[in-house]
Structure formats: C-alpha cells, structure tokens
Amino acid sequence: MSEISVTEIERLAALVRLELTEAEKQNLTTDLPKILNFVEQLRLAKLESDSLDKEVLALEDLRSDEVSETNLSLGEIEKLAPQFKNDQVIVPAVFGESEDE
C-alpha cells in the first residue's frame, strides 16, 4: 500500500503552485495512495519492448514557427489580460512586493 505524507503533498503542491486547504491535504493523503495502488499493476506488466511508439514520442512534420494572422492582436490581448498597460501585460513582482500603480 503506497503512502503519501502531508509533507509530500505539500512538496508536490508547491512544485505546481497549488494552494491546498488542510482538509484538501487530508483528503489527498487518502485519495492519492488509492489511485497509486490502482495503477501499481503497471509495474508488474510484462512488456514486449522498451521502445515507444513514434506518435507517443514526438510530433512529426512540424510547421515552421512564424508569425501568422491567427495571432491575437494587442487589443484582444488587452481584453484577456487581468492587467494591461502601455501595450504590455502587467505581471506582479517576482521578488519582493509589487508597488502600487
């Protein structure tokens, strides 16, 4: 039976920037091991080959990465972004605290 501690849940949550309540953490310590036990049979699978299907591995025939008319206009981006000023999306400070505008 796999076990996952609250500390490990917190570590995973920090990696993917998820905020969890105490109740959510408790539920996850029950649910995640249940799911991991369910998928455990994969590790016992007798697989014919180590190789992966080419579709599983990568895309083929990639188009070139060029600006096209399907890109959104600045006006459209302004509508989407929560904060937008001088044709730029405003992002909070990475270090320290954001200054009031």
Added chain:
Amino acid sequence: MSKAHDYIKKAEQQKDLNTFLFMPEPGAVRMCDDGELKNYALAIKDNIQIKDWPTTASSKILDGFIAPYDATVIKKLKTAGAMLIGKTNLDEFAMGSSTENSAFGVTKNPWDKERVPGGSSGGSASAVAADLCDAALGSDTGGSIRQPAAFCGVTGLKPTYGSVSRYGLLALASSLDVIGPLTRSAEDVEKIFQVISGKDELDQTTIDYNYQPTEIDWSNFTIGLPKELWQIELDPEIKAQTEALVEFYKQKGVKVIEVSLPSSDLALPAYYIILPSEVSANLARYDGIRYQKSAEAKNLLEKYLHTRANFGPEVKRRILLGTYSLSVGHYDDYYMIAERVRTQIKKEYAEVFGQVDMLITATTPTPAFKIGEKASDPIEMYKSDLLTVAANLAGVPALSLPVGFTKAGLPIGAQLISARKNDNIIIAAAKAFQKETDFHQQTPKIK
C-alpha cells in the same frame, strides 16, 4: 419563430436539467440558408471556444473569459450553416464521468433526474436526449463522448485521433483528446463528422483525412469480440442487449470471432498516469496572468497560488498525481511504463484489425448511476471508463449507439470500434442497425 428560438425556449423550460451554461439571446443566433448543416441547431460543450462567447470548461478559474477566436470545428460548423444555440455543462476541464465535477452543478439525466448523464460531455448528451438541440459536440479523452451517449440513449462518435482539429479546444490530455458529435442517429453523426474532420495547420497532430461514407459488404465482414472486455463484470441487461447487437450483424451474414487484446486490463491504469501527467503541464497556463480570473496578490508566487486555488478538487487531484508521476524518482516507474503500455496497446489493436473489421463491446459496465453514488470514491468513478479508454490510447475510432433499455427504463449503449481512419465502417454499421431498430428514436418523458 425559428427552430433555434424554439430550442432555446424549451431549454429554458427544462432549466432544472442544468444542461446549458450559456445560451445566446434567440435573436443573436446566426442563421444561414446555405450549407450542408443549415437547419441544424447545435449545442457545444463548454470547453470548445466560440468567438465572443464565454468559455468556462465548468471551472471557476475561467470566470470572465470570453473566447477571442473560434475553434476550427466551430469555424467549420459556421461555414456549413449550422446554428449554434448554447454551451453545455461538463465536468471541470472534462475531468470526470458524471458532470458532478462541474463548478456549476451537476447535469441531470433526462431519463431519470436522480441519475447522472455521464461525463464529461454530460451536458451535450443530456441536451440531445432531452431534444434541446439537433446535435451536440463533445470531446473524448477516455470515454467522455461514448459513456454519456450510452447513459443518455444517444449516438456518439469518438473519431480517429488526429482526424478532427483540437485548435480552440481547451486541452485536457493533448495526446488523447478528440472532438466528436453526439446526436440521435448515426446518419447525423456522419453528416457532422464529415464537416468537422480534416487536416488543420493550426493543430499539428491532425492527419490527412478525407472522410468518405461507405457501404458494408456483410458477406465479407468479420466482427471481433475481445474476450478481455467481455470478461469484465457487466450489468446483465447491458450484456444481453450487446449480445443482441452482435446477433443482429450475424443475421446479416458476418463472421464473428473471439479475439484477444491481452493488455486491456492495463489500459485504465496507464490512462490514469498519462492523463494526469499531461494535465499537470496543460493546466499550468491558468496562472492569474493569461486569463481574466486573477487573485489579489503581493507578488508573483501569491498570484499563482491564490488564483489556482479556484480549481476544483478533482482537477487538483489530477494535477498533483501528474506532478507525482513526472517527478524525479517516479518518472521511470510510472510515466515511462504507462507510455510503453500505450505503445503495446496500439500494437495489439493494430494486430487485431489485421484479423477483423470491427470490434463490439458494451460501452459501460453499468447504466447511469445515481447522483452522488460514486462521488466519494475516485477509483469507482474512474472505472466507468473501463471499456472506453483503450480506444483513446490506441487512437482508433469508437462509437456508442443505443441498443435497448433496462427494465427500469434506462438507456443501454454498445460500442463499435474500428481501425484508425476507418470511422466510416463503424458509422455505416451503426446506420444499418438504426435502419431496422428504433432505440435511437426513443425520447424520455421528462417529469
């Protein structure tokens, strides 16, 4: 008054089904006199973008998001003259089998309002069953079109992976997601699939695909019954009606043989590693910066944390599970093995389709379950997809069609599966069955 207006009015009267998340004002529905889908009123699952309409994927994290462009399938529907009459409910970001994971409440099954419509395309299936539209679009990552189609007594196609563009579909697991139609009849499935399929330069996983309807020569046709999928514990009434479907084709003169797909029992576990792994990457974009929903925060980290707190419990669970299986120390034991299992499943399906033209299985082990019945046990809920996930892993087309009713009056669906790009075979087989039966024409008496 127009047909679209009638449907919108009817949906208003059936509001307690909680089928639609958004409907335009009747006067705002775009009408068209021309095109192969003129006169078709379509409902669209709310994870597919329609320009200038809200798109929520049934998540609070997309509050206030108005789609800036049309998904490729929507562009194609509009060009074909279809009327778009609303956005349907789903499990949050299509993660679920019942619509109970929607942030906007569960959709009810029109055949029995105490039961779920299935999921994640439960709103789309419910809308077709309750006659609130002519047809609907859903998306299928592990069974999300076929399972609700079976629960609601409608016909639903999960097309060949890559045959329909995913551009404008909110990504769940990009290597498995495919958009497809839910309708009353296989004939309408074909009509819509013909319009929405084809290569799209905006989705690099699309393949060269030019759908051509076909007629089946029954005397030269072999059906396979995968023994591993028939050994799964099935509701006896579902088993009997699926056997009756096999018998129908036997009467046409087909050959029926038992076949083996040895890795079938590994499909669901592999799916529950691959899907969350892709989810954990795909949902990173909901960060409080790219979309309207954005929490107050002093710095960037807080912005991420507080905004992403808006995800529901199932979404958080899958993001964490994916992060776990992709993390150092677990990647080789989980993710890589799951991908190898997927490779093996693809190979087994390809081999089986060297022997047979089509597979038949039940679509679901049970009929529609009660609201709340499986909500507390994720594994029990995941098992709703036992019979459907392998087709996604193999990338092959699969269709669920109504084949009868339980004594309690709940619809039963059976699944037809064919080789990649042979969507036309399962559609033709379903059309042949529906020509001589009327299960697909039954409508619920909604109380």
